Amino acid sequence: MIEVAAGPGASETDALTAAGLLASIRSARDVENQAAAEQLDLAARWADLHPPESTHSAATFAVPGCEHEEPIAGEGTPLVAEFCVAELGTVLGISTVAAKKLIGHALELRHRLPRLWDQVHAGRVPAWRARSVAETTIHTNPALTREAAGFVDAQVAAVAGRIGPAQLDRLVAETIKRYDLAVADPTADPEDGYLSVDPRHVTVHDDDVHFAGTMRIEAEVDLADALDFDRAVAHGAATQKALGSTESLDARRAKALGDLARTQTALDLLTSGDGFEARSARTSTTDADLPPAREMVIHAHFDATLSGDTTVFGPTGRMENGQRLVLLDQIQAWCGNTRTQVTVKPVIDLNTPLTAQGYDIPDRIREQVILRDRTCVFPDCTRPARGCDIDHVVPWDEDADAEGRPQPGPTTTSNLAALCRFHHRLKTHSPWRYAMVAPGVFEWTAPHGYRYRRDRHGTTELDPPDPPGIPRPRRR
Structure with a gap:
């Protein structure tokens, strides 16, 4: 029997045998x-407390690959107030979309x-x-x-939930056929006409940009398309190797x-090797005559002194999207391609307050707010600021000028913040409130008193509210 030695100050768990550790892990x-x-039960009970009429319209959420919104759950489930999910998400430290999925x-x-x-x-x-x-049946x-x-429930419960994704897809397809939920094409094979589950998406x-400057792509495509794609990528990787590339197979x-996305080859080395004859599809058309294969507008911010953000890879900056690291060498490589059209944006000092006289937000002020906030400033929201609304933290008063009063919500960078459309509507139509306590630093108060600080480093929960009937001790 293997025993784990317990050193000075070790807990009882440290002294467990191997069998004891396994039992503890289980x-x-x-x-x-x-x-x-x-947590699932509590999420359902939270939904029970918030029917649509309690706060706002029924909750919906976007599905990857779809151009419309879906109900929070399937037919026969109760509707839920749209804005209640945000408060549940902040308490759990997850995004509003993740909270909607939990409730759904x-x-x-x-x-x-x-x-x-x-x-x-x-x-x-x-x-x-x-x-x-549940995600599949929704x-x-x-x-x-x-x-x-x-019917799906009965079949899955019979095997105690031990069903893989492929088996579940087949079960759902059979269910669609059994209950005649799809309209079969009269010209199609009747055995195939009901299999209408369409998981395709890109x-x-x-x-989620990696520190090395890469990004993940996920796709579900037709079998024939997948095989063609694999052959095209394999051929492209082999061509690069024949033309002199020494990178790994995965990198190629x-x-x-x-290259498939740009419909151009990445390497232009006219070399041949080991029986592979490289062919160049050159014509009388020059690169200057062709349209740009890639158009880039780069919003990467580098510290002029490069202090703090240096890695073993070289000088680094911060990508505007997601606050991720990007290498200076990568920016230079992206811009160095002769078929790339690069747009350089002017530098904006984020420490200089900018103000406009009216309600409308000029492009320069909008750009400054986007660069300062980087993402939607609601707790735990990661939507890029460039796709967000610009909100007046203290609302603009249309009657202030006519009545001779100072404008309480001026159009100035100290009163503007990036909010995605959902959280902009939540701030406008619900009890959620927030204030900017420093440039780019926001404090939010939820309907039930929970408070959060949001800045460029993320979300921090502040002092929780007092439990009902239990006053907080006064600090001396």
Whole structure:
């Protein structure tokens, strides 16, 4: 038997045997699963307290790859006040979209997948497995009726939730066919006419830029398209190697994907090697005659002294999107391509207050606010500021000038902030309030008294509100 030695000051856990450690790990997992199940129940009860008429319209959320919004859960689930999800998200330290998904999964399980819901609370199915099923049944196309969702629930519950994504997709497709939810094409094979689950999408995760200057792309495409794509990328990687590239296969495949997006080759080396004959598709047309393959507007901010932000890779700056590091060498490489059209924006001093006389926000002030805030300034929101509204923190008073009063909400950078459309509407139409306590530093107060500080470093929860009936001790 293997024993773990306990040093000076070691806890009882440190003295456990290997078997004891395994038992403790399993116990910790059970506690975690129980807590996740309880969180689902509490999220559903939070939704019960907030029907649409309590705050605003019914909550919806965007689905990757879709151009419209979807209900928070499937047919037969109760509607939820749109703005209540933001307060739940801030308490949990997650985004509003993640909070909407949590509530949606809880309602989907409780109302449309009750067998799976019971198994989660009995400890037989972990919450994450049940939530993956709920995510699928919510977004199925065509939408599952409550009866059809019940059929899926029965089949999944029969195997205690142990079903993989591929099996779940087949089950949903069979359910669509069984309940005649799709309109079959009369010219198509009747065996295929009902398989209308369409998981295809291409998602560029532009909110998660790696420190090395890379970005993740996720896609679900037709089988034939996937095979053609794989061949094209493999051919591009092989061509680069034949033309002299010494980069790894993964790096060459990644560059080949960029070439497909630009419809041009990345390397222009007229060399041949090991039996591979490189062919150049040169014509009388010169590069100067061709339209730019890539148009770039770069908003990267580098410290002139390069103090603090230096890495083993070289001088670094901050990408405007997501506050991620970017290498100066990468900027130079992006701009060095002769087929790249680069737009250089003028430098704006973020420490100089800018003011306009009217309500409308001039481009220069808008740009300064975008560069200062970087993202939506609501707690835990990561939407890039360039796609946000610019909000007057203290609202503009249209009657102030006519009545001879000072303007309480001037159009100046000390009274402007970047808010995405959802959180802009939340600030305008709900009890949420915020103030700018320093340039680019905001303090938010939620309807139930929770307070948060948001700055360029992220979100920090301030002193929590007093529990009901328990006054906070006074500080001497």
